[in-house]
Amino acid sequence: MKKIGFLSFGHWNPEPGSPLRSAGEMLRQSIELAVAAEGLGLDGAYFRVHHFARQMASPFPLLAAVGARTSRIEIGTGVIDMRYENPLYMVEDAGAADLISGGRLQLGLSRGSPEQVIDGWTHFGYQPAEGESPADMARRHAEVFLQMLEGKGFARPNPQPMFPNPPGLLRLEPQSPGLRDRIWWGAGSDATAVWAAKMGMHLQSSTLKDDETGEPFHVQQARQLRAYKAAWAEAGHAGAPRTSVSRSIFAITSDLDRRYFGRGGKERDQFGFIESQRSVFGRSYADEPDRLIEQLAADEAIAEADTLLLTVPNMLGVDYNAHVIESILTHVAPALGWR
Template sequence: MKKIGFLSFGHWSESPGSQTQSAADTLLQSIDLAVAAEELGADGAYFRVHHFARQLASPFPLLAAVGAKTSRIEIGTGVIDMRYENPLYMAEDAGAADLISEGRLQLGISRGSPEQVIDGYRYFGYVPADDSTDADMARQHTDVFLTAITGARFAQPNPSPMFPNPPGPLGIEPQSPGLRDRIWWGAGSRATAEWTAEQGMNLMSSTLLTEDTGVPFHQLQAEQIERFRKAWTDAGHPREPRVSVSRSIFALTDDRDRAYFGRGGREGDQVGVIDNTVARFGRSYADEPDKLIEQLAEDEAIAAADTLLLTVPNQLGVEYNAHVIESILTHVAPALGWR
């Protein structure tokens, strides 16, 4: 059995073919797609976070709204760039969104991806300390955030407060029990996956890795997952971790599918440069259901993960993206033993 959800980048544009002409369109349709996905039997609604772009950015209002409109589906991010975050304010937002959704928040965080602007986190007021990098800053923010959501009490109370305080130092409120176990790190390499395990976070792996060993992407990603699980065991954490991978997968079941994706999805991996580092990008999948099943059966990383996130073309609208999700759940997942 495998949990299957969707991952939306939340693009909008004024181009004639876009069903999301504005930020309002994207936000409201994101809620509607989560509701539709839950009704179809999908397991998760995840949203990408990009700053300084016509894409979804501030995630917590959206997550809270989705949580209020749904009752079962997991809601999450893939991923929040921790270089930009006030970790204590984020802890408050995350606790509130998790309580609204009654414990369904699955929060993906990371050092982030290449940006729309140079050092965009500086505009948000965050600058790496001397002799440290932006990645170090992201991990420091993460440490503060994780400490806060586990109930640490560190703030000296006012001796003359507006409202009575409990004894001792104060911590961030609200607290949501179990949230710490539902934090994921977006790891772009095998070494980062091992660090993720050591920190006790779940592993979120996407369609690129910032390294290349010459083997196919899905095999390199499967090795990343294997190393993560070994490091988790070595760290002695008491619970079982979770692992997600994301893929662009389209079952060609009608004329719309063939018009949009009938000529794509059969290419192989690509190797390029990202952040001045050689990276390997995984392929997309688009084919008739029977052929798609054969191709996906060979993807070792999907087989190793417990959660699969389907990247959806959100600008094609809610109805079509619900169809994309339903096609995978109906025509592909059962044959592969995912459902």
């Protein structure tokens, strides 16, 4: 059995002829897709966060709205760039969204990806400390966020407050019990996956990672997941770790599918450089269900993970994306033992 969710990048484009022309349309359709996905039996609705782009940027209003419109499905991010975040304010936002959903938030964090602008986090008021890299700053913000989620008082109360205070130091509010145990880290390397395990975060691994051995993407990713699990066990955390991988998977079951994806997926991994780091990009999958099942059965990382996030083409609309999800749940997942 495997949990299956969708991952939307929340694209929109105001140009004439675009099927999704405004941020408002994108946000409303994201809510409707989560509702439809829950109705189909999907396990999770996840959203990517990018700043300075025509994509999802501010996740918590959307997560709260999805939480209010659904009752069962997990709601998460994949991922929030912690270089841009005030971790204390984020505790308040995350706590509120989690409480609205009844404790279904699965919050993915990361050091971020290549940006639309140069050093975009500086426009949000953040600078790495002396001797610190932007990635170090992101991890520092994440560590503060995790600490604040524990709910311990730290702020000295005003002796003449506007409202009565409980005794002792004050904590951030609202606190959502259990949220600390539902935080994930998006790791691009084996080392950061091990760090996430030591910090007690679950692991998200996408379709891109550092090329550390030259082996196929799914082999390197499966090794990353195993290293993470070993580090979690060594750290002695209570509870079981969770691991997710993302894939673009399309079962071709109609003429419309064939028109969109009939040329197949990117059937080979691609190697290249991102910010001077050699990286490997995982292949995508698009084929008739029988052949798709054979291809996916050979993906070691999917087999290793307990959660699979299906990247969806959100600009093609709610109905088509619901069809994409239903095709995987109906024609592919049972044959692979995911359902």
